[in-house]
Amino acid sequence: MVDALGLGLGLTLVVIVVALHYSEGTEWRTPDDISQEVLERRAETVPETDFPEPMNRSIGGGGGAVAVGGGAEGELEGEDEEEAGFDPASISDDEVEYYEIEYVNEGETIEVANNENLLDAGEDEGWDLPYACRQGQCLSCGGKVQDGNANEYVQHSNNETLGEDEVEKGYVLTCTAYPTDDFSLETNETP
Numbered sequence: 001m002v003d004a005l006g007l008g009l010g011l012t013l014v015v016i017v018v019a020l021h022y023s024e025g026t027e028w029r030t031p032d033d034i035s036q037e038v039l040e041r042r043a044e045t046v047p048e049t050d051f052p053e054p055m056n057r058s059i060g061g062g063g064g065a066v067a068v069g070g071g072a073e074g075e076l077e078g079e080d081e082e083e084a085g086f087d088p089a090s091i092s093d094d095e096v097e098y099y100e101i102e103y104v105n106e107g108e109t110i111e112v113a114n115n116e117n118l119l120d121a122g123e124d125e126g127w128d129l130p131y132a133c134r135q136g137q138c139l140s141c142g143g144k145v146q147d148g149n150a151n152e153y154v155q156h157s158n159n160e161t162l163g164e165d166e167v168e169k170g171y172v173l174t175c176t177a178y179p180t181d182d183f184s185l186e187t188n189e190t191p
C-alpha cells in the first residue's frame, strides 16, 4: 500500500518535471538580426541617384555625353544662362548707363542705372514702395511700364511669377527689373 502511494507520488513528480522541461516558459529570446532588413527598407525609400559608375565620371552616363558632342553642350549652356537671368553684378563700372525713369504715381522722373533695380532706386528717393520677397518670387513689388512691352525697357535678374504674356503687357517686378531704356513706370500695379 505504501509502495503504491510512493510509486504514485514518484510518477507524479516525474510527470511534473518532464512537463516543466518541455514547457516554453517566458525565457528571453534573442531577436533575429533585422539590421539587413532595415537597411534594405531604408534603401527603398531613397530615390535613385545619378552617381557615376566606376570608370565613368560624367553624371548620367559618360558615353552618351561624349557622343553628343560640343554642339549640344553649347546649347545647354545657353539655356542655363537664359534661366539664370540677367546678373547686374556683371556690369563693370565703365558699362554702367543711366536711364530716365518717370515714376508716374510718385510724380517724379529720376535717373536709374542699369545695375540698379527699380525698387531700390525708388526707395533711395524715400518713396514707400510695396515689396515682400525682393527676389522676384512674389508679385508684391509689381509695376507696369506705361509704354508697352516691358522686354523693351527692362531686364529681370529673376522672375518667378510673371508670365511672358504679362511682361509683354508691360508688367515688371520692380525688385528685380533693371532699366535698358527710358520709360514711364506705374508702381503698385499687378496683372
Ligand code: FES
Pocket (backbone or CB within 6 Å): 130, 131, 132, 133, 134, 135, 136, 137, 138, 139, 140, 141, 142, 173, 174, 175, 176
Ligand atoms: S518683392 Fe517679391 S517679386 Fe519683388
